[in-house]
Amino acid sequence: MNRDSTRMCVYVLWVHMTVWLYQKVKEKQRIMGKWGEAGVVGPPTGGYVTGSVSAAQLLSGGRFTVTIRPFFLFCQSKRGADRERTCFSYRAEQTSTVRRAVPLYDFWPVARHHGPGTLLHQRRRQQPENDIALQRMVSKWRVETELKVLDCRDASAGIPFKKRFTKMIPNGYLIFEDESFLDSTVAKMNALRKSGQFCDVRLQVCGHELMAHRAVLACCSPYLFEIFNSDIEPHGVSHVTFEDLDPEAVEILLNYAYTAQLKADKELVKEVYSAAKRFKMERVKQICGDYLLSKIDSQSAISFRNFASSMGDARVLAKVDAFIQDHLLEVSEQEDFLKLPRLKLEVMLEDHLTLPSNGKLYSKVLSWVQRSLWENGDHLDRLMEEVQTLYYSPDHKLVDGGLVIDGHSEVFGGEEDHLQFVQKKPVRESAQRQMSCSSSGSLSPSNQAANAPKQTGRREWKYIASEKTTNHTYLCLAVLDGVLCVIFLHGRSSPQTSPSATPCLMKSLSFEAQPEELEEQPLSPMHYARSGLGAVALNGRLIAAGGYNREECLRTVECYDPKEDRWTFIAPMRTPRARFQMAVLMGQLYVIGGSNGHSDELSCGEMYDPQADEWAQVPELRTNRCNAGVCSLNNKLYVVGGSDPCGQKGLKNCDAFDPVIKTWSNCASLNIRRHQAAVCELDGFMYVIGGAESWNCLNTVERYNPENNTWTLIAPMNVARRGAAVTFHAGKLFVIGGFDGSHALRCVEVYDPTRNEWRMLGSMTSSRSNAGVAMLGETIYAVGGFDGNEFLNTVEVYNPETNEWNDCTTSLAPLSD
Structure with a gap:
């Protein structure tokens, strides 16, 4: 060549x-x-790259991590000019990070020729079929069409950058994704909402108007979607009103609907939760519930449990109850727990037995309470005012202790859980009634069904937690008929002998027997024990009418003659009633409202004529009223406060009856809701003392001025109480006994209107709630009531010289100022 x-x-x-x-x-x-210049190579579908590295840094060396969704992208670097294999890392969504060594110049042509789904391994241009793990990843990735690089960072850090790029696909379509478009658009829409522009819905929330766009709210709230979908004028402006939601909470939800950001102060989380429940925004409801659960402690457990119960959130309730189960003793020391209504049980058992400490015993107790409410017509609050005596037999059966003492042996109930119930037998009020009943026979099943109380909607009954506090005392938290309650249970030895039967309930065996021979003769007791009775002085005698004696609601009326120290019967009322008060007006006796013992509040009233010894009906109240106060003032009869039909809340109502024209009229309402308040007239004013707003006892006092029809709050009592009795003497008010929410009271207070102050007097010999009191001459008489263990038929009087109460005839003395 x-x-x-x-x-x-x-x-x-x-x-x-x-x-x-x-x-x-x-x-x-x-x-x-x-x-792009970031040195990132990937499937030709477009996307964006973020990181802190320049193209020069990428090509000069270093390790970079790329996170992608949902496709994969390689980020690699070249170390020097010798084209050595360098390590790169990538992570696909929902997969783990995989590291492989790939030559830089081997990747580009392969990515260009083979396109999406191609993955290189260590060997030059090797297909993924030789690597099973990578092949499985590629099989998942091949169905995707979009590429998003989420993160690209240099370990040595650099200037952050975000590079957008587009790719012209061979078929001629331009694909571009602007990630900031959604954020900017919703931000502008939220600004339009706040300025009221283009809004087509107005939310009226407790007087506040909030504007929004119907389409946005319909997408976020199924509740509002249903409202908008049923709108008669879908093209107009929708108006939706909420009277029970917090405006700030609704504004927070609107903000969330537009921005996907939930921002609420901790004080507003409950309100946001409530609004989210109404709007059916389940995600927000769950987030708020989880936040509240994270903040729960012993102090807030009860209030949070009540809130979750009102919301009907079973998931949150279960977690709150689990917390209470683990911290019951700490929770029981908190103020919210101490304010809960309480059911006190005294369980008699043999000396060799002990009560079970698990929840099985309380399940039996709950069944006993249900039976008492549904079949015997009891009220839950009445059960809670009394210490209920039960008997725990050697064969693990729970029966009514009072009836066991009285010799009743009839039991019924399932043997499966070893729980026995006793149907309470009504005690006849007189021999004549007993004879008439025995001659007529027992009630037929049809009559029994007709007289049975109607069962209302099903409410929650649940045992939550229990703890043994001492050797014989147990503490339980439970839900009774939808009310969160505390159950105190005390076990004691059963009696060796049973006392002789009497017309009234046997004295509690917790008290020691009194000596048979007394130096002083006690005042004669009533024929029947009575609690929730009406008592008043009429013509120098003490009248005691109606009331409960555990077995039944009474209609008998007894009259006490202080000169003879003797009780006699007068004409019975037309209707059995308890939890009422009575007053004397124009020489005649009036009884209004109350309860008949069958879960029914009464609106009817009666008037007693002492000359004819007979009762006559008077015009009914406009509403049924129980636990109301009654007082005569300026020749009118006033009925104040009382319980609502459910017996759970007090009333503010005040009604006046004119006996001349025989009509009722409305008066100014009380400042505070009250039931079981003590009511009395003094010097032309009417005083309403204590009572309870719902379950919590009050010490506040209100005075009514009939001239200007106004109520005024005056000095409060020293002790909050409900079910107290009141009378007046020498220009002062005497408030006696009552119930403070946990115990029947013996203490007595006197009010001096000239000084507007209360002071304590000597306490009674017995605790008495829902008792009667009357002034005979110069002596204050307290009669009947409930002492925390039994219904009372006893009488005691106040001695002003010694500032003491006594139940003996020798203690009778005029009352001096």
């Missing part, structure tokens, strides 16, 4: 090499131009 031929061959080779190198450079430039 000559020199010219050699030159020609070299020239041709040089041209081919130059062309090849030029193609390589052009190929690299084309790829770099299309996928």
